[in-house]
Amino acid sequence: xxxxxxxxxxxxxxxxxxxxxxxxxxxxxxxxxxxxxxxxxxxxxxxxxxxxxxxxxxxxxxxxxxxxxxxxxxxxxxxxxxxxxxxxxxxxxxxxxxxxxxxxxxxxxxxxxxxxxxxxxxxxxxxxxxxxxxxxxxxxxxxxxxxxxxxxxxxxxxxxxxxxxxxxxxxxxxxxxxxxxxxxxxxxxxxxxxxxxxxxxxxxxxxxxx
Numbered sequence: 098x099x100x101x102x103x104x105x106x107x108x109x110x111x112x113x114x115x116x117x118x119x120x121x122x123x124x125x126x127x128x129x130x131x132x133x134x135x136x137x138x139x140x141x142x143x144x145x146x147x148x149x150x151x152x153x154x155x156x157x158x159x160x161x162x163x164x165x166x167x168x169x170x171x172x173x174x175x176x177x178x179x180x181x182x183x184x185x186x187x188x189x190x191x192x193x194x195x196x197x198x199x200x201x202x203x204x205x206x207x208x209x210x211x212x213x214x215x216x217x218x219x220x221x222x223x224x225x226x227x228x229x230x231x232x233x234x235x236x237x238x239x240x241x242x243x244x245x246x247x248x249x250x251x252x253x254x255x256x257x258x259x260x261x262x263x264x265x266x267x268x269x270x271x272x273x274x275x276x277x278x279x280x281x282x283x284x285x286x287x288x289x290x291x292x293x294x295x296x297x298x299x300x301x302x303x304x305x306x307x
Contacts, residue, residue, distance in 0.1 A: 108146045111136045112160050115153045116202035124154055124209050154206050161203020162219045165193065169226055179233035180240065180289070180297065184281065184304040186226070187257060191277050191305070194261055195270060208262070224250040231288075239297070240288050249288065256280055278305040 114136025118127045129150055133143055147153045168189045172182055193200040207219065231246035240249075260280050264273040281301040289297050 104146075107138060107142055111138055111143055111146055111153070112156050113199060114138070116157045116160070116199040119154065119157060119206055120198055120202040124150075124206055129153075157199060158203045158206050158219070160199050161207075162222075164197065164200060165190065165219065166222060168193070169222075173226070173230075178237055178239060179230040180237075181300065181304070183227065183230045183234070183253075184301060186230075187277055187281070188304055190257070191261075191273055194273060204261070208258075220254060224254050227253050234288075239290065239293060241290065244288065253284070256284070274305060278302065281305065 111132065115127075115132045118131045118135045121127075122131065127150070129140075129143065132153065133140055136143070143153075147156065169186060172186050172189060175182060175185070177185075194204065203219075228246045228250035231240055231244070231249045234240040235242060235244070235246065257277070257280065260276045261270065261273060264270045264276050278301060282298065285297050285301065286294060
């Protein structure tokens with residue numbers, strides 16, 4: 098058991114070191130030597146767990162996916178209106194991008210889809226979750242009936258992805274919370290019942306810390 102635990106901890110250290118390396122250099126410029134130095138492991142330890150840089154990149158994406166989906170599951174289990182939960186989900190994703198190197202690296206690797214065969218499941222699951230919440234919000238009479246939850250989900254995921262990417266380029270994500278709040282302020286009038294708009298504007302400011 099002790100040997101197995103050491104192996105698991107070593108693998109985790111390698112994944113975190115790889116995430117920090119990929120986030121800094123990108124997939125194309127990062128080397129396994131960089132990962133070894135960042136993770137502070139031996140070459141033998143790295144090759145015991147991973148046979149290639151692509152396999153390591155996939156492990157980082159998988160770790161990011163697991164972390165994000167664990168948060169999604171926790172948020173969906175809360176007793177709150179669906180639109181509140183969707184705001185809470187965007188707040189949590191903002192926090193992860195600011196605080197979790199594995200998430201930042203996973204997002205960068207997924208966006209660098211031309212470099213290696215990428216995994217699209219994280220985006221599909223994110224869209225599915227968003228669509229589910231929008232449908233619930235319609236049942237709760239917070240979102241307009243004539244709106245397509247599927248279309249909202251596609252737009253929301255694309256908008257958040259673009260907002261965080263521009264924030265990364267412009268300010269290294271220092272203004273990400275404010276930009277996500279602006280995204281919600283622009284999106285809400287198209288989604289919610291007019292009489293409920295002031296409530297959700299205020300809620301967005303509270304939920305997103307603005």
